[in-house]
Amino acid sequence: MAVGDGNSDEEKSRARGLLDNVLSFRFVFWLHIMLDFLVLCHKVSRKFQQDKLTVLEIPDIITGCIDGLSDLIEQGGDYRKSFNLKFNAYKNKFGKIQLRGRRMTRESAKTDGIDWDMNATNLVESSIAYLKQRFACFDEEPLKHFKIFNFKLWPYNESELKKFGHNAIKSLLEAFYPALEKASCKINEVPSQWGRLKRCLLPLRTSPLLPVYSDLLKAEYKNPDLSSILHLVDIMFTISPSTAECERQFSGMKLIKSNRRSRLQQATSDNLMRVHCDGPELEQFAPDNVINAWLMRTPGSRHIHGHHTSRKRKFSELDQSDESDESI
Structure with a gap:
């Protein structure tokens, strides 16, 4: 008022x-x-x-x-x-x-x-x-066909499960044929591997989707029976349904490339953004090797607590000293 x-x-x-x-x-x-x-x-x-x-x-x-x-x-x-x-x-x-x-x-x-x-x-x-x-x-096609990979929605009836998803697999192969061919995917093996994938994931239908498929993609080179069908899984997870991650990376870039870092080179900026985007969590990061590289891989000497390092050493020498320290 x-x-x-x-x-x-x-x-x-x-x-x-x-x-x-x-x-x-x-x-x-x-x-x-x-x-x-x-x-x-x-x-x-x-x-x-x-x-x-x-x-x-x-x-x-x-x-x-x-x-x-x-x-x-x-x-x-x-x-x-x-x-x-x-x-x-x-x-x-x-x-x-x-x-x-x-x-x-x-x-x-x-x-x-x-x-x-x-x-x-x-x-x-x-x-x-x-x-x-x-x-x-x-x-709409082709995105609607990816729902067949949601094993939580698979039918419980064995005969229905055998027929489930074959038409969708054919549509996905037609839609992404150029990308699959470029990735050297054996396209003719995908329909048969779809059945193997269903048998493989059937006991895991109560598990979260992303961890299950992530483990399969990590172990792709160990499982040739699923190597072709996993190309479609890889494409599915490559498609981003949201711009939230991009917005987070733009915010990260503003923190990395600030007004005080005018001499930051493009290659260094790319590396820092790669670490920010795909790097390990802070709790999992082991800084020893990075600190040693920062100390030794420099044209001059580093100053630590008012004292400069004695001389520049090759990284191979550093590795040898690390090995000797571990043996002790």
Whole structure:
């Protein structure tokens, strides 16, 4: 509120107008509607910010969000239900607060709860339509066929499992034929290896998707029976469903290439970004070799606690001294 001797009549009038808007039925009602709406938006946003999000997870995320929005229309969210409990339609009061402006009629007060305002319904319906349009590519070829690799959705019936996914494999081979051929994939072996992959993963259907497939890709050279089908798995995990990781790397680049590092060369910047992107976690990092290389691989000498290193040594000499230290 604008009060006090220094305020003009115009400012006081504007403040009273703002207070009337804040205490209006429409404002309080929409505030509760938006709280329910934004809670769903926040949950979806957090899921898209996850590390190593895969294309297999996107359809479930979008379907869950659409179902939640549909429930807002049909049943209402927690905040809307709270509003219905606190709002007295006869007295136009919200709890102990007297609302201003629009009053509920006696007829509408007899109904169970408050009907949705048409604009609120339009907001939710337009959001659902946007989500379906924005992520329609996951229901189109070739991306929709990758869902066959989600072993949690495989049929339990043995005869159905044998037939499952063969048409999708053919479509994926046609869509990514140039990339598979360039990778020296034995394309004619993929259909038969699809059956082997199903038998291999069937006992793991309750395990998380990403760790299972990551282990398979790491052991690809040890398992020739699955080497061709895993090319499709590799393509599937190469497709990024979100730009969150790119945005994180841009933030990392700003920290690495700051205004104080004007002499940072391109090669060094590339190496630092590679470490930032794909390097080990800090807890797993062993700094000894890096420190030794920094000390010895320099045109001059390094200064440590006011003393410079005695002489420049070759890295091969350093390795020999490390080996002798370990033997001791």
